[in-house]
Amino acid sequence: MSRPHQYISLVTSFPHLGKLFTRKEVPISQFRLKQRLSMLEDEHARLLRELVEITAWAGVAKYDEDVEVIARAKQVMEDLRDYPDLQHLVGTRMETRTLIAALRRRHAGQETAGDIAAWGYGRWCGRIKSNWSDPAFGLGHFMSWIAEAHRLMRAGDHIALERLTLTEVFRQLDHYGALHEFDFEAVAIYVLRWVIVERWSRYGEEAARTRLQALVSAALRGNETPEPIAGGSDFLSDRTPSLEGAS
Amino acid sequence: MNEFVVALGWFGLYAPVALGAIGSAWGCALGGSAAIGAMLDSDGGYGRFIGVSLMPSSQVIYGIVIMFSLQQSSVDAANGAALFGIGVLSGFTMMITGIRQGEVLASAIHASKAKPEIFGISLAPAAVLEGFSVFALVFALVLAGSIPS
Numbered sequence: 189m190s191r192p193h194q195y196i197s198l199v200t201s202f203p204h205l206g207k208l209f210t211r212k213e214v215p216i217s218q219f220r221l222k223q224r225l226s227m228l229e230d231e232h233a234r235l236l237r238e239l240v241e242i243t244a245w246a247g248v249a250k251y252d253e254d255v256e257v258i259a260r261a262k263q264v265m266e267d268l269r270d271y272p273d274l275q276h277l278v279g280t281r282m283e284t285r286t287l288i289a290a291l292r293r294r295h296a297g298q299e300t301a302g303d304i305a306a307w308g309y310g311r312w313c314g315r316i317k318s319n320w321s322d323p324a325f326g327l328g329h330f331m332s333w334i335a336e337a338h339r340l341m342r343a344g345d346h347i348a349l350e351r352l353t354l355t356e357v358f359r360q361l362d363h364y365g366a367l368h369e370f371d372f373e374a375v376a377i378y379v380l381r382w383v384i385v386e387r388w389s390r391y392g393e394e395a396a397r398t399r400l401q402a403l404v405s406a407a408l409r410g411n412e413t414p415e416p417i418a419g420g421s422d423f424l425s426d427r428t429p430s431l432e433g434a435s
Numbered sequence: 436m437n438e439f440v441v442a443l444g445w446f447g448l449y450a451p452v453a454l455g456a457i458g459s460a461w462g463c464a465l466g467g468s469a470a471i472g473a474m475l476d477s478d479g480g481y482g483r484f485i486g487v488s489l490m491p492s493s494q495v496i497y498g499i500v501i502m503f504s505l506q507q508s509s510v511d512a513a514n515g516a517a518l519f520g521i522g523v524l525s526g527f528t529m530m531i532t533g534i535r536q537g538e539v540l541a542s543a544i545h546a547s548k549a550k551p552e553i554f555g556i557s558l559a560p561a562a563v564l565e566g567f568s569v570f571a572l573v574f575a576l577v578l579a580g581s582i583p584s
Contacts, residue, residue, distance in 0.1 A: 193468040196541050200472030204549030216476075224475070369542060 196370045198227045205381050208358045209351065214386045221382060225375075232372050238264045239274060239376055243281050244383045254289070254307040258282070261309060273364045273373050277380075280360050283310035287334055288353060290316045290325060295341050350391075354384055437512040444515030447522030448505050451575070454526030455498025458533020462491025465537030469544040476548060483554070484544055490561055491540070494533035497572040501525050504579040517582045521575050528571035536564045 201224050203215040216224075225233065241247035242264045248257045261282050268274045286308040290301065301308075301317040308316065312327060319326030324334040333356050340349040361381050368374040466488030473484045505518050543557035 193464055196465060196468040197472035197475075200469045200541070200545045200548065201475035203476050369545070 194227060194229075195372065195375060198224060199370050199374050199378070202378050205378070205385050208354060208385065209388065211385060211389065213389050214382060216382070218386070221379070225379070228372075228375070232375075235267060235271075235274075235372075236376055236379060238267055239278065240379060240383060242278060243380055245387070258307075258309050271373055271376075273367060274376055277360065277364050277377070279310060281357065283312055284353070284356060284360070286310055286316070287312065287325070287327075287331075288337065290320075291334070291337055291341055294320065354388060358384060440512045440515035440519075441510055442515075443519040444510040445518075447515075447517075447519030448502060448510065450519075450522040450526035451498035451501035451505075451529060452495065452526075453498075454523075455495040455501075455529035455533065458530035459492045459495040460533075461530075462494070462533040462535075462537030462540070463489055465534070466491060466540035466544070469541035473544050473548045480551075487540055487544065487558060487561070488537075490558075490565065491533040491536045493565065494529040494536075494568055497568055498526060498529050501572060501575045501579070504576050505582070507582065507584050513583050517578075521578050521582075525571045525575040529568060532564045532568045532571075536561050539564065 202221075205211075205215060225236070228236065242257075242261050248260070251257045251260065261278060265275045265278050268278065289307060290304075293301075293307075299320075301313075301320050304313045304317050312325065315327060316325045322328070323338040324331065328335045333352055337349055337352055340346075340352060358381065361377050361384075365374065365377040365381070368377065467485070470481075470484035470488040474481050477484070501522065505522055507514055507518070510518060539560040540558075543554075543561060547554035547557050
């Protein structure tokens with residue numbers, strides 16, 4: 189298939205994902221999605237794998253250090269040099285992660301940003317460092333979600349925090365998605381959206397599994413009633429590296 | 436010089452068909468690709484997807500009509516320039532509208548798959564482009580009548 193027609197067929201074969209948080213399950217399974225993506229050329233398939241690896245949390249979880257994630261992100265951006273919008277998307281995502289990481293570090297009691305170059309990425313590192321005590325790191329006038337994330341983190345409302353960050357990431361994807369309809373970027377943005385929707389759909393499943401395990405344990409122990417689930421507190425737990433936060 | 440004008444005349448005579456065919460082929464390929472992709476994600480309504488994807492085929496038909504209206508008993512220095520002007524410009528119109536119609540049809544198919552209720556209204560831009568092709572056809576026919584034979 190020639191390239192423009194290839195992307196038209198591929199993009200129109202994807203089901204509509206709808207708005208975030210409105211679906212309980214993904215409209216296309218991973219198996220089917222991979223099957224459709226086999227229409228991609230080898231080079232584009234490789235770039236897409238790299239893009240998903242660096243933007244999805246599951247992809248960066250294998251790195252022990254934040255520096256490794258940052259180095260990998262820079263390498264992926266270099267590989268995406270022919271697709272500036274995807275480069276911006278990766279950059280924006282890394283910046284979002286940096287902001288979440290900063291919020292988490294501050295929430296954990298860190299008094300200064302420290303060596304932010306070792307764990308942060310992007311345009312806002314200097315601003316974060318110099319406005320460490322400000323709830324929104326001095327960025328609240330054009331990124332109002334940071335102050336809201338700070339409030340939710342302090343309140344321990346991890347589900348709302350996750351919703352907020354995913355909404356912000358989805359908004360970034362919508363912004364770049366509006367610029368592309370039938371090209372590689374459109375396919376990549378669809379897949380990134382799918383990853384978020386799929387991740388959110390799994391949260392419910394995981395929470396249900398945890399709840400079931402708690403009920404089974406309680407039953408085995410006797411009639412003790414298990415603690416109610418406090419909004420899936422593991423979602424953004426401190427056990428995760430600081431760059432975690434936005435799928 | 437006369438031979439050159441005659442050559443241009445023949446060029447203009449066939450241009451609406453050739454350029455119209457390019458536009459139709461390109462447009463149908465764009466719309467058809469979208470229809471094929473949409474069929475992978477639909478359980479029915481395949482006919483309407485394929486049906487609308489064939490909309491750009493009208494441009495080559497208009498091109499054929501223009502060619503017949505431009506046809507003269509002989510192409511010479513007196514009518515060569517007129518044939519060239521009307522034929523090439525109307526041919527380009529058919530080509531561009533055919534390609535662009537294919538693009539908007541692909542978008543319409545994609546959008547109506549997610550929201551089936553907009554299927555009809557999503558074809559409006561393609562219909563407008565069809566209207567522009569018809570304008571080019573009608574006025575080519577009008578002008579063809581005033582070419583000196």
